[in-house]
Each structure stands twice: as structure tokens, then as C-alpha cells.
Amino acid sequence: MEQQLTQQDIDRIIEMAWEDRTPFEAIKQQFGLDEGSTIQLMRKEMKSSSFRMWRARVQSRNTKHLKKRGEDVDRFKCTLQRAITMNKISKR
Numbered sequence: 001m002e003q004q005l006t007q008q009d010i011d012r013i014i015e016m017a018w019e020d021r022t023p024f025e026a027i028k029q030q031f032g033l034d035e036g037s038t039i040q041l042m043r044k045e046m047k048s049s050s051f052r053m054w055r056a057r058v059q060s061r062n063t064k065h066l067k068k069r070g071e072d073v074d075r076f077k078c079t080l081q082r083a084i085t086m087n088k089i090s091k092r
Contacts, residue, residue, distance in 0.1 A: 010045060017042055
């Protein structure tokens with residue numbers, strides 16, 4: 001990662017990475033991090049158990065890649081997605 005990311009940027013990247021409908025390409029466009037760099041950031045910033053849970057979730061999602069997603073997916077964030085702040089998922 002060449003650019004210097006603020007804590008606010010890191011929190012937003014983590015939030016986008018957790019969202020099912022936000023593709024890695026959107027993170028790359030906004031922050032310049034490709035999928036591998038995003039995975040490295042997630043590994044560094046999260047507890048190991050949370051990272052493993054996220055990786056298992058992401059690997060089964062076609063919506064995380066623009067080329068794999070169906071045409072019926074037209075937005076990035078699910079309306080039921082929990083808010084993520086300061087690297088913690090808040091309860092409803």
C-alpha cells in the first residue's frame with residue numbers, strides 16, 4: 001500500500017469489504033487498493049477470528065466481483081446491512 005490511509009479511510013474500507021454488494025473494484029476505485037491489498041488490510045486490522053469469518057463469507061459471494069455478479073444486483077449496500085464503526089459491528 002503506497003498511499004497513506006487515515007483511520008477514517010481504513011474504517012470505510014473495512015465497512016465496504018463487509019458489505020455483500022460492494023465489489024472489490026469499488027474499493028480499488030475509491031482508495032486504490034486491489035483485492036489482495038484489501039485482504040492484507042483486513043488481516044492486519046481485524047482479530048484473526050473475525051478475519052477468518054470475513055474471508056469465508058467473501059469467498060462464497062459472487063457480488064464481491066463485478067464480473068461475477070448478476071445483472072439483478074444494482075446497488076452496493078443492502079438496506080439491512082448493519083452499520084460498522086470503528087471496526088466493530090454495532091447492534092440494531
